[in-house]
Amino acid sequence: PTPTQLAGLRVLVTSGPTHEPIDPVRFIANRSSGRQGHAIAAAAAAAGATVTLVSGPVAIPDPAGVTVVRVETAREMLAAVEAALPASIAVFTAAVADWRPATETGSKIKKDGSGPAPLALVENPDILATIAARTTGRPDLVVGFAAETDTVIAHAQAKIARKGCDLIVANDVSEAGGVMGGGTNTVHLIARDGSVETWPTLDKDEVGRRLVARFTELLQR
Numbered sequence: 687p688t689p690t691q692l693a694g695l696r697v698l699v700t701s702g703p704t705h706e707p708i709d710p711v712r713f714i715a716n717r718s719s720g721r722q723g724h725a726i727a728a729a730a731a732a733a734g735a736t737v738t739l740v741s742g743p744v745a746i747p748d749p750a751g752v753t754v755v756r757v758e759t760a761r762e763m764l765a766a767v768e769a770a771l772p773a774s775i776a777v778f779t780a781a782v783a784d785w786r787p788a789t790e791t792g793s794k795i796k797k798d799g800s801g802p803a804p805l806a807l808v809e810n811p812d813i814l815a816t817i818a819a820r821t822t823g824r825p826d827l828v829v830g831f832a833a834e835t836d837t838v839i840a841h842a843q844a845k846i847a848r849k850g851c852d853l854i855v856a857n858d859v860s861e862a863g864g865v866m867g868g869g870t871n872t873v874h875l876i877a878r879d880g881s882v883e884t885w886p887t888l889d890k891d892e893v894g895r896r897l898v899a900r901f902t903e904l905l906q907r
């Protein structure tokens with residue numbers, strides 16, 4: 687994309703994992719590094735967009751020219767996303783925890799000799815589905831990600847309808863691929879009609895640039 691292709695447009699990107707506290711010192715998390723989401727935010731900024739990046743806890747630098755909002759939990763991420771709207775394009779790259787502990791105890795859970803403490807979980811809000819279902823203020827283009835370890839494409843085709851988004855970027859995060867935390871990604875683009883386009887394995891920065899170019903095209907249709 688050229689540096690002016692998204693000029694005047696607002697783009698929202700979520701990135702990284704979420705952390706869901708169990709007690710003051712423990713949390714549930716996942717292996718997302720934030721590299722793909724951050725690369726998309728950087729590419730959108732390079733294309734001239736005004737970008738807000740809502741990021742879970744990551745160990746990588748903020749992309750240049752982007753407003754970064756840092757959050758920890760899924761519920762904080764949803765609130766930050768809602769506060770960052772309106773946007774023309776919303777890209778939900780974050781690996782949001784599906785469940786969180788039902789209660790967060792105010793003090794560290796102790797070993798009391800009666801065995802492990804039970805860990806009850808409750809469902810987190812689905813940020814992507816919530817924003818895609820908006821009747822007012824829905825971004826023109828809502829993009830979801832699908833991180834799967836098996837039958838990647840079939841799962842993504844089912845997900846696009848369930849989530850109500852316009853495009854799903856699916857990738858295989860099974861261990862052999864090394865996608866989570868790694869520098870490259872092999873993605874499949876799944877459209878609303880179920881059609882699939884598979885890209886070669888590319889550097890995550892290059893995936894970011896190509897995705898932004900595609901989003902720009904889709905917006906112009």
Ligand code: C5P
Pocket residue numbers: 700760778779780781782783784810811812813814815829830831832833
């Ligand atoms: O259902 P699943 O987690 O596989 O869907 C992945 C997509 O949904 C990603 O785009 C992710 O950012 C988004 N998601 C979300 N909120 C959740 C769970 C997933 O926005 N609670």
